[in-house]
Amino acid sequence: MRDPSEAEDKAQIQRFLSGDEGGYEVLFDKYREKVYRVAHRFLRNKEDALEVTQEVFLRVFQSLAKFKTESKFFTWLYRITVNRCIDFSRSKKAKPTTEMEKSAIESIDTASAGRTPMDPVARAQEHELEAKLAEAVARLSDNHRTVFLLHAKENLSYKEIAGVAECSLGTVMSRLFYARKKLQQHLEDLGVKAPGSSSKKE
């Protein structure tokens, strides 16, 4: 996910630092959806995701003066978001399943809104698969979950993930590999087999 407007971000940061809050508001409007989406990937709950989004932007407001302009703003923002999500999920364990289910249903409805009408059975199956994947992802360690979500859901490159997670490219590669292997195993434990995967266990 290349951001061609990196220079514009920095201009807005300078604008904010020189006393014009409009610069901050531009950044808020530009990145609010991304931050919220990442938070929702981690927390699987709209209210929690919005709460974390709010915390992240408050932190950004308070810390922009410390932002090193040689870094990418969005990498810095993602890092704050991921860390807040991890903190949040540790301090307040996931909401009851009903909330998650409701959220998942909302997700499906939202996702389906722009598509051709889906067969109700297929829709239910997709819903179930996503719910199981979410459960499997939730079982991953923080490090594995972070790289998987940033890669698979946010389409960040390995280099960008390395920037967010503050690790090497090799570490990203390794974490992502083992995250997927574990996900495959967790999904099998939940009764989901990847299409085409062999029936015999290794």
Add this chain to the structure above:
Amino acid sequence: MTEDLTPELGAYVDGELDASGHERIEELMRRPECQELAATFQWLDQIAGSESVPTVSDTEWAAVKASVLAQAHAEPVPAKPESEDDRVIRPRGRFGTPVRVLAVAALLLVAVAVGWALRGGNDSGGGNDGAANGAIVDPSGPNRTQLPLAGDLPDGDDGEGDDGEGDPDARSGSDPLEGVDPEEASYAERGLYAPKVESEDGDDHTSVYYGEDF
């Protein structure tokens, strides 16, 4: 089966592998189990990527922004770092714990000295008060100066607390006496409670810096 498969396989699938690794992985990819694993990775990415998130209305966004700005203006000074994203490693007060020990010791000494002084005063000016007749002075009697005991001091650092240093997973704890000022000793000597000391920015000095970008 996949012991010899390396993380490079995932990078290959993602198009992230540099040219030098391609040859080896392409060799591996001829094996059915590798093809299967690659297909599984792609399937995982596909189902993960297909999921969308609930939408947030413009009204909700306006409320979030208003709330952020209101809080930001209410708290112009950055709040105490709570998470890894902006923790700062700061040196723990080098003399914090010894000073606290000294303060407690000084308090005890002052208490003993005052006790002795009071007892001496009672003895010398006792007259018919019984002390002069060899009666034992009750140290808990009304003349005993009430000084704060060690246990009355603010909860202290045991010196073993988790300071989170060197552990990026550590969560910041609150240590009210961290970074205590050496002046605490003089407070103690005067029989006063030492004030809780915080740095100017309100940091309790237990935080861990995690984001290099700050």
